[in-house]
Amino acid sequence: MDDTTEEYVKVTIINTALLILNANSRNGGTADMQEGLQLLKSADITIIQKNSGSAKETAQLIQDHCDQIQLVILGGGDGTVSSAAEALYKHKLPFAILPLGTANDLARSLGISSNLPDAFQTILNNYRSKINLGVINGHYFLNAAHIGLGVTVTHELTPEVKKKWGVLSYLKAAFAAFKNNQSFRVTITANGKSHQMRSIQLAIGNGRYYGGGNVIDEKSEIDDGLLCLYSLPPSTLWELLTQAPLLRYGKHSQMKKTFTISGKRIEVKTKHAKEIHADGEPVTKTPAIFEVIPQALEVIRPVPT
Numbered sequence: 593m594d595d596t597t598e599e600y601v602k603v604t605i606i607n608t609a610l611l612i613l614n615a616n617s618r619n620g621g622t623a624d625m626q627e628g629l630q631l632l633k634s635a636d637i638t639i640i641q642k643n644s645g646s647a648k649e650t651a652q653l654i655q656d657h658c659d660q661i662q663l664v665i666l667g668g669g670d671g672t673v674s675s676a677a678e679a680l681y682k683h684k685l686p687f688a689i690l691p692l693g694t695a696n697d698l699a700r701s702l703g704i705s706s707n708l709p710d711a712f713q714t715i716l717n718n719y720r721s722k723i724n725l726g727v728i729n730g731h732y733f734l735n736a737a738h739i740g741l742g743v744t745v746t747h748e749l750t751p752e753v754k755k756k757w758g759v760l761s762y763l764k765a766a767f768a769a770f771k772n773n774q775s776f777r778v779t780i781t782a783n784g785k786s787h788q789m790r791s792i793q794l795a796i797g798n799g800r801y802y803g804g805g806n807v808i809d810e811k812s813e814i815d816d817g818l819l820c821l822y823s824l825p826p827s828t829l830w831e832l833l834t835q836a837p838l839l840r841y842g843k844h845s846q847m848k849k850t851f852t853i854s855g856k857r858i859e860v861k862t863k864h865a866k867e868i869h870a871d872g873e874p875v876t877k878t879p880a881i882f883e884v885i886p887q888a889l890e891v892i893r894p895v896p897t
Contacts, residue, residue: 606718608638610661612653612676614645614668614692625667625690628712635716639665647675647873654679661685663892665715669693670735674871677732677889681725686890688715697735697801701814702893719895722887723814726798726870729880733870734814736802739860739878740776741793741824743869745803775826777863778878782821782855789851793824796858796882800842807842809852817886821858823851858882 609632629639640657644650654664654676664680666673667690680687691699691706702723705711726733738746778794780787797808797820809820822844824832832839835847844850862878869875 606637606662608661609663609665610657611639611641611665611667612644612650614672628708631712631716650675651679654683658683658685663688665690667692670695670698671872673698674734677725677734681888686720688892695804698799700801701799702891704893714894715892718892720890720892723889723891724798724817725885725888726819727883728868728870729876731875733798735799735871736795736797736808737868737870739794739866739868740791742795743867746869746872776866779861781859782853789823790826791823792826796821798884806840810842817884818854818856819858819882819884820854825849856884
């Protein structure tokens, strides 16, 4: 293998795979997967297909089948994959993704196509690499965690809004959330130093993408062994709009008064307890300790060209 593929390993044997579908994801109930399933079956891969409606059910399905399978295939959005993270880590099972959600940010971080036939072909090609796993107060996450504006956005992102607006639902929710968002005082400790500031939005990323294709930091990757944090200062809507391209592409260090830092362990304290959402779900409150487990999960992904 050349230098561009040295971190990727092709494993040739998959006898049985567990396919977990989230029928509640944006495209989960309508996706036509028969062609892709037949492709896997033609490669002598037995598919155990199950539906899941909750994180608890997903974890239980993996628990029930862990001794029979060599791979877990997750069909859904980022929430579906994130809900399986703890069970995948516990049972040391590799996984693959069929992107059926609204944003599919983890799939984007991994270079997995949103086109289902291509995603199935990626599974059949069976190249794998190891990725990081984020932890907040004992809760696992894959993409990003939020305090402040990002939490309010999640509250605005109802299933109905996602179904109707698709990826644009994140932009719609952001405008609605800004009207109700308030600044807060926060102390961030990383790399042996503490930093105090006022913030309207604090995000800590394990992966590269979040919120429908936004970049957490232009240098971040999901296999770099680091967490990346940015904190937005109190701003007007007009200021945020003028800085939107920098926000979109992770160039936060170029934004006036925006604080950025990366590290393996980040501690966050606020004057009053603040809700924390990770991968679109409420998980804990501040104070919080964010950590990263490098190379924690094995995933099937395309080999970079």
